[in-house]
Amino acid sequence: MLSAKSAETVRATLPAVGGAIGEITERFYGKLFAAHPELLRDLFNRGNQASGAQQQALAGSIAAFAGALLARPDDRPDAMLARIAHKHASLGVTADQYAIVHRHLFAAIAEVLGEAVTPEVAAAWDEVYWLMANALIAIERRLYQEAGLAEGPSLREYRIAGRVRETADVAVFQVRPVDDGPLPAFRPGQYVSVQVELPDGARQIRQYSLTGQGDGMLRFAVKRLAGDPAGEVSNHLHDRLDAGDLLRISAPFGDVCLDGGDGPLLLASAGIGCTPMVSMLDHLAAAGSTRRVISLHGDRDQASHAFRADLEQLTAKLPGGSAHVWYERPEGEWPADRTGLVDLSGLEVPAGTTAYLCGPLPFMRTVRAQLLDAGLRPADIHYEVFGPDLWLGREA
Structure with missing residues (x-):
């Protein structure tokens, strides 16, 4: 992993790089798209660029990867890398594009940090970048092979x-x-x-x-x-x-997938985050699963709740299934204890439960905290984010 000399330099400069990483990533994307406008037109999400979400996600992933290398020098943060790699594979990212990113990213670092980027500092952060890039290239190559695809776009x-x-x-x-x-x-x-x-x-x-x-x-x-x-x-x-x-x-990708065990499950969603949960419930019902399955969902009201009928019908097909729904502004009569935001305090979560979360970040942070309080292991709580993963790195 990271050499001892580079680790010392990265540890000393991480506060400065971390403090400037937002400006660095903004300049990086400006340089990248000026040189390769086709990437903004046909690959990168223009909405996320305009909102700044993609810049935040990149900044967070770089800082988190560097921090993980320093905190656990003998372990690669594969959970964080797998999430990025699956997204890249679905977009058709190729190995040669990492050299393009490197060129413009390090030009941005030099501009923002100026004389602080000594040859020693540049070499240390260059090592961090290529450790991350080469790990992603290897994972993405495996994902393409498993999908029976050549590397690159395969729409x-x-x-x-x-x-x-x-x-x-x-x-x-x-x-x-x-x-x-x-x-x-x-x-x-x-x-x-x-x-x-x-x-x-x-x-x-x-x-x-x-x-x-x-x-x-x-x-x-x-x-x-x-x-x-x-x-x-x-x-x-x-x-x-x-x-x-x-x-x-594209071919299907994504690292947050239903496991194949027989232990209890908890599927928690809010808003359109219900879509991967519907897929999981559909699979469990079709397989005649007898697993304990607790489904939780939060929405604005009944009319906004997508796949409401599917949740009811699929849960009814599962002998061990139960569904619990909260509405912020319910229409008509609705239980008071199911009005407002999703709250697990009144639910019993079985030991050994594997949980899957999908929805807005505040929702997932709240549910995750309640699940940890209920005794679930962090490794048994999985989450899916729609769009740039602004949570990425915090749980790496």
Whole structure:
């Protein structure tokens, strides 16, 4: 791992680098896109760039990786690396792109830190970068091989066979391969990258959790994203695409997947975070699972709750299943103890439970803290983040 000499230098300079990492990543992306505008047009999420979320995620991952190397020099933070690698593989990232990133990132570091970047400091952080990059390249190469794909973009053309309105702002797309070949295998909880061509010619890519498959079709749900910036891909899918239209879709990826054991499960979601949980419940019901399965979900109200009927129907098929739902502003009569935010204080969580969380970061932080208080091991609590992982590194 990190050499003793570099470790000493990184430890001494980590506060300065960490304090400036936000400015460094902002300059880095500016340099990268000036030199390679096609990356912003066709690979990076323009909305996350505009909001600053991607810059925050990159800054957090670099600082967290360096910190992990110093804290545990003989261990590689594979949980953090696997999450990044799965996202990269779904986007078709290639090994040669790491050299491009390196060039512009270190130019940004030199600009921001100036004379503080001595040859010794540059060499130490260069070692950190390539330890992280080469580890990601190796993991991504394995992911491509396991999926039977060549390294790089491997989007397959699908035709929209149907579109179902789930709620006012959530639509379910049913897609079938144009080549009539077999559907790719996927594990419950995984996602696909979906590429659309926008009116300005950009080919933007977003990830959406698979909610199931059947009749030769994959299913995924898309929530319309409002705000500033609004979700340009989600809005494009909602407003412009319907049955008969074409999409380019990746093989399934994602490291937060249902385990194959027989112990108790807890599936906790909020908002559109229910989509990977629906996939897990669908798999468990189809397999006739007798596992203890506790499903928790929080939403604004009944009308906003996507897959509400699926949650009820799939839970009813599980002998050991139970579902608990909280609404912030419920419509009509609703139990007082299920009004407001999700709260596990009144629930018994069995020993040995494996938990999966998906939803807004404040929701997942709260639920995770309650699960730890209930006695669950940190290693048994898994989470999925839609978009840049701003939690990444904190749990590495």
